[in-house]
Amino acid sequence: MKGINFAIAMGIAVLLPMLVLYGVNTFSPPPEWEDFHSRQLYEAPTPETITPEEKAERLRLQQEASEKMEAARKQYQMRLFFTAVPVGLIAIIAGTFIRIPALAPGMVFGGVFTLIEGYLINWQELSDPIKFVSLLIALIILAVTASRRLASQEKT
Numbered sequence: 001m002k003g004i005n006f007a008i009a010m011g012i013a014v015l016l017p018m019l020v021l022y023g024v025n026t027f028s029p030p031p032e033w034e035d036f037h038s039r040q041l042y043e044a045p046t047p048e049t050i051t052p053e054e055k056a057e058r059l060r061l062q063q064e065a066s067e068k069m070e071a072a073r074k075q076y077q078m079r080l081f082f083t084a085v086p087v088g089l090i091a092i093i094a095g096t097f098i099r100i101p102a103l104a105p106g107m108v109f110g111g112v113f114t115l116i117e118g119y120l121i122n123w124q125e126l127s128d129p130i131k132f133v134s135l136l137i138a139l140i141i142l143a144v145t146a147s148r149r150l151a152s153q154e155k156t
Contacts, residue, residue, distance in 0.1 A: 005102035012106025017117040020087050024080045031072035036065045077122040084118025085134055087111075089141050096145040108145070 041062050050058075091111030098104040115138055123131075 008102035009106035009109060012103065013109035013113055016087075016091060016107075016110030017084070017114045020084050020114050021080070021117065024076075024083050028076065028079050030076045031069055033069065036069040036072070037062070038065070041065070074125050077125055081118045081122040081126070084114050084121075085138070088114035088116075088118060089138060092141055092145055096149050112142075 038061075041058055088111040091107045091114060093111075095104045095107030095111060098107060119126075119135075126134075
């Protein structure tokens with residue numbers, strides 16, 4: 001029976017971050033290259049037919065498209081972060097209240113993996129204060145839930 005509990009817990013731990021990722025992708029899809037770039041801008045013209053002004057304009061348009069795509073990518077990553085981190089924290093908290101042997105560790109591990117997903121995808125875009133405060137909150141929640149869980153196990 002312990003093997004089944006472990007399998008269920010690991011299934012929840014793996015599926016929760018995937019659910020968050022695909023949920024965000026469903027309602028707010030990540031930006032696609034084709035949405036911002038025209039293939040015509042990247043097709044190489046013959047050197048005899050393009051003027052320096054046309055070449056400069058193509059480069060400007062390529063740069064502008066890349067900047068717009070980068071802004072959309074950052075916005076998508078922030079949406080994923082602000083979804084994954086709260087869901088991860090809620091899953092960790094829920095896991096401490098659940099008394100079902102397979103479900104409780106699955107929710108806690110799933111919450112931790114979802115937190116990791118939220119941070120890893122967006123780490124370079126987060127400001128230091130957001131990193132600090134959100135990691136502090138996550139650590140406090142983990143410590144409180146661990147102490148609560150261990151205290152309740154000692155009573156039984």
